[in-house]
Amino acid sequence: MKHSNNNNNGKRHSGPQKRQTSSRQLLHQQQQQQDTVHTTTTTTTTTTTTDTKTLQFYDIYLETRHSSTEAHGPPSSSPSSFSTSTSRGHHPHPHQRLTKSRSKKQLLTLQQHQLAQAQRQKQQQQHQQHQQQPQQQEEVRGPCTKSRDLYADLVIVFKFKRPSSKASKTHQSKAQQLGEETMEAYQDVLNKLTNVGLKYESRPSTSARQGSSKEATVLIFVLCPWAVLKREAIRNGIHDWLTGVKVADTAEAEEMLKPAKDRDQSLDDLTEADRIRLIHDLITAQPSEGGAGIYPTDNEYVESILPLHDKEFNKTWLRTWSMKWLVNQADFTQIRDHFGEKVTFYFQYLENYFVWLIFPTALGIIIQFFGRPFSTFYSACVLVWAVFYIECWKRREKELALVWGVRNVTKSETRRPAFKGDSIVTDPVTGEQKAFFSPWKRWARKVAGLPVIFAGALALSVLVTFMFGVEVFLEVYYGGYMKEVLVYLPTVLFTLAMPYVEDLCNDIAKSLTDFENYETDGTYDYHLVQKVFIFKVLNSYLSVLLTAYVYIPFGPRVIAILQSYGLPFATVAIEPSMLKDRLRAFMVSNQVISFFSETIFPWMSRKLMTGAAKVQREVSEVLHQHHEQDGEDEATVDDFGGQDSEEVRKFLRTVQNQVDLPVYDVNEDYAEMVEQFGFVSLFSVIWPLTGLCAFINNWVELRSDAAKICFHTRRPIPSRTDSIGPWIDHLQHLTWFSSLTNASMLYLFRGATDHKDITGADVSSRLSLGMMLLCVVASEHVYLGLRWTVRTILESIPTEADLSSYRKEYGIKASWLTRLNSAIGRTTLEADLTEGAGGGNYSGSDSGVDTGSLRGSVSGRFSEGDYRVMRSSSSSSLLGGGGESGGDLGAQAIQSCFKTH
Numbered sequence: 001m002k003h004s005n006n007n008n009n010g011k012r013h014s015g016p017q018k019r020q021t022s023s024r025q026l027l028h029q030q031q032q033q034q035d036t037v038h039t040t041t042t043t044t045t046t047t048t049t050t051d052t053k054t055l056q057f058y059d060i061y062l063e064t065r066h067s068s069t070e071a072h073g074p075p076s077s078s079p080s081s082f083s084t085s086t087s088r089g090h091h092p093h094p095h096q097r098l099t100k101s102r103s104k105k106q107l108l109t110l111q112q113h114q115l116a117q118a119q120r121q122k123q124q125q126q127h128q129q130h131q132q133q134p135q136q137q138e139e140v141r142g143p144c145t146k147s148r149d150l151y152a153d154l155v156i157v158f159k160f161k162r163p164s165s166k167a168s169k170t171h172q173s174k175a176q177q178l179g180e181e182t183m184e185a186y187q188d189v190l191n192k193l194t195n196v197g198l199k200y201e202s203r204p205s206t207s208a209r210q211g212s213s214k215e216a217t218v219l220i221f222v223l224c225p226w227a228v229l230k231r232e233a234i235r236n237g238i239h240d241w242l243t244g245v246k247v248a249d250t251a252e253a254e255e256m257l258k259p260a261k262d263r264d265q266s267l268d269d270l271t272e273a274d275r276i277r278l279i280h281d282l283i284t285a286q287p288s289e290g291g292a293g294i295y296p297t298d299n300e301y302v303e304s305i306l307p308l309h310d311k312e313f314n315k316t317w318l319r320t321w322s323m324k325w326l327v328n329q330a331d332f333t334q335i336r337d338h339f340g341e342k343v344t345f346y347f348q349y350l351e352n353y354f355v356w357l358i359f360p361t362a363l364g365i366i367i368q369f370f371g372r373p374f375s376t377f378y379s380a381c382v383l384v385w386a387v388f389y390i391e392c393w394k395r396r397e398k399e400l401a402l403v404w405g406v407r408n409v410t411k412s413e414t415r416r417p418a419f420k421g422d423s424i425v426t427d428p429v430t431g432e433q434k435a436f437f438s439p440w441k442r443w444a445r446k447v448a449g450l451p452v453i454f455a456g457a458l459a460l461s462v463l464v465t466f467m468f469g470v471e472v473f474l475e476v477y478y479g480g481y482m483k484e485v486l487v488y489l490p491t492v493l494f495t496l497a498m499p500y501v502e503d504l505c506n507d508i509a510k511s512l513t514d515f516e517n518y519e520t521d522g523t524y525d526y527h528l529v530q531k532v533f534i535f536k537v538l539n540s541y542l543s544v545l546l547t548a549y550v551y552i553p554f555g556p557r558v559i560a561i562l563q564s565y566g567l568p569f570a571t572v573a574i575e576p577s578m579l580k581d582r583l584r585a586f587m588v589s590n591q592v593i594s595f596f597s598e599t600i601f602p603w604m605s606r607k608l609m610t611g612a613a614k615v616q617r618e619v620s621e622v623l624h625q626h627h628e629q630d631g632e633d634e635a636t637v638d639d640f641g642g643q644d645s646e647e648v649r650k651f652l653r654t655v656q657n658q659v660d661l662p663v664y665d666v667n668e669d670y671a672e673m674v675e676q677f678g679f680v681s682l683f684s685v686i687w688p689l690t691g692l693c694a695f696i697n698n699w700v701e702l703r704s705d706a707a708k709i710c711f712h713t714r715r716p717i718p719s720r721t722d723s724i725g726p727w728i729d730h731l732q733h734l735t736w737f738s739s740l741t742n743a744s745m746l747y748l749f750r751g752a753t754d755h756k757d758i759t760g761a762d763v764s765s766r767l768s769l770g771m772m773l774l775c776v777v778a779s780e781h782v783y784l785g786l787r788w789t790v791r792t793i794l795e796s797i798p799t800e801a802d803l804s805s806y807r808k809e810y811g812i813k814a815s816w817l818t819r820l821n822s823a824i825g826r827t828t829l830e831a832d833l834t835e836g837a838g839g840g841n842y843s844g845s846d847s848g849v850d851t852g853s854l855r856g857s858v859s860g861r862f863s864e865g866d867y868r869v870m871r872s873s874s875s876s877s878l879l880g881g882g883g884e885s886g887g888d889l890g891a892q893a894i895q896s897c898f899k900t901h
Helices: 014-019 024-042 094-104 109-132 169-195 228-244 252-258 272-284 309-322 329-339 341-356 358-370 376-403 439-477 491-516 522-563 575-632 637-641 647-661 666-683 690-712 727-748 760-765 769-795 800-821 828-836 862-871 890-900
Strands: 154-161 201-206 215-224 302-306 422-425 434-436
Touching: 014 302, 024 272, 094 690, 154 169, 154 272, 154 329, 154 666, 169 215, 201 637, 201 890, 215 647, 228 272, 272 302, 272 434, 272 647, 309 690, 329 341, 341 376, 341 666, 341 690, 341 760, 358 376, 358 690, 376 666, 376 727, 376 769, 376 800, 422 828, 439 522, 439 690, 522 666, 522 727, 522 760, 575 690, 666 690, 666 727, 727 769
Parallel strands: none
Antiparallel strands: 154 215, 154 302, 201 215, 422 434
């Protein structure tokens, strides 16, 4: 849910506002009341069969403001109304439609009808009380429109194949079988959502208009009722507390020790990111852990699951950051509340790296204009800077993890849905039964994958070396026909080929990591990034390393061989200036290309695709009119949703546009920044202005990456982490490697006052591998000693976050000790622990939430038998319709694709 950006800028409520009933709460209260009515009437519900072409869709939107048609009368066609009009008039509110239709058919007893009427009166009273409160929450809306609250927590993209248009009996039989399988898979997804208590509505996406397409898509809009969200928040809080993720303060501990009926049942402290994360975990977790078991890689029909962008938040975010030179911590807190810790850690790291670049930038400018290249002083300063930067950042990320309440979260992650265990064992800590995969088998698979990684790295090295050789030959030695044009040919070919090569390398790395079968997302990402980083290093640095250690030292010998054959064009002198030119080209051109490819090109393509989609809709409408005139019986999206207003159609098109966007991968941005850090630490001794280029680029990168998330990728699913993951290790590896490269380059190019003062022949004549090895080893030991010293000093100084954590732990223990000393008999805590000792169960019968839904495994959610708690109250859809097979809109769309067969 989007908070009001005008007043709070996406922050959580505090102070007097915290106790006010938010419109999100009112919505869930209303849904809980409707659930009661639905529960009493599900036993008398009958299913009717309706022609799929004339059956109309129910509304696909959710009111986030508390609006009641009982208070305002029948819906109107004004822009503020959420109803849709048809040729027969306006549809009533879903709750009215449910009760009226059943009363006409005499499906409600008098007692049930009175109960439904009492519930409606209670809703009206709550709405009137809400209207009398200060209108601070009046502007809270969904994330997709300004004038309406069209909203869903998550969208499940259900994609299926269309049947063949051939009329043979064989194809008709296959089409019928395909249709049955598709409907079975679709109903299975809906049943899984219902089993865990989630509401849903479905609509065919705009891609279903494409009659020539081989695939069609149904969008399933999911909303989590308030009671289910509360249950998940409680379970998550208990799990975090038991595993040491969050350190509760004394007030929170006192709240936990209260009886369940006296606890604060509000979710005011639940952020937008936590809400989406909990719902996503509920959908993707395995049924054995209380989840729905809907995971894209395990279901061939579920293409993806995504949250919707909050346009107002995105606009405020970009406007705020574009007007600031530095981003403050309050801005990062808003990003963390909206996108989660994983995305926020990247922006926090990028801002921190940008500030630390001030030192090498200023020093590099001084050396460039007042010093000389290959400066020993500058090289030593950069090495010290890199060591201090990494150690200080490790200290900073620990502090952020404590402040954000995600300390040790990677050690308490739940299992990946894609993890496949080969046996069932008892957890030695919790005593629960869990899937297990032998570490020896995993190591065997790692060893089996090493030849594949080595072969891929070798192939990539050969490709880069070949392109480097062709480029050097055309640029330096070749003097024949069309040299001015041919000199750019290797660069163009390399630029065009590398995206495909990188995709191939990433696919290889992903396949090997999938084969190794890691249990958690954290370990999976760690080992995936390790493999990807190997290919990234070869692609980024190999060309510069070949120039420094192969071409310049041994180039004169190659020239002598060519001249012995009488080749007249092999007369160019080899100078270290070529090394500077190559590094400068990488730092300037690559970053410009990266900016255009991440920002400008996606914006242009999005504009073109929007225009093409508009033309396609117009053509589709014209063709549909012709089909109607010709009497052809062909169902389209308009047949199912023709009663929708234009704004609802616009909302559906907006959702489809977001579905068509690529998935955001934060590791790609990390790889870009770590690659840049490598150029600064490894090669800035060649060209001291390398730090300046990185400094300028990162100020733009911080804002362009924000724009990329807002406009050019799907909204990332919030995920928790306590660090930047494996990238901190790669930063340390690059710093260690820089101690080797800087020492060796200073030895090879020592004594030069300019890049042209020394030639390749000079380097080749005084090259001594023994002396160079001695310099490299000495530099490495200096680095190791410096890193140990800095790390020891910094670890001996506690941070403010550490002190705060110690104070909280001490306060909790002191509070509990006081209670134990003054208690008579068993304390509340002892009673809870005793009741839960039988199997890790947690009982919350007085919490105001369904007892069955709270009772379950600490690491899970609830037992298999508790599924029926929410099933009876979730059999209908979000608005009282579409939950059953006879009125489900997604089912109608699927059936329409197969009805001709």
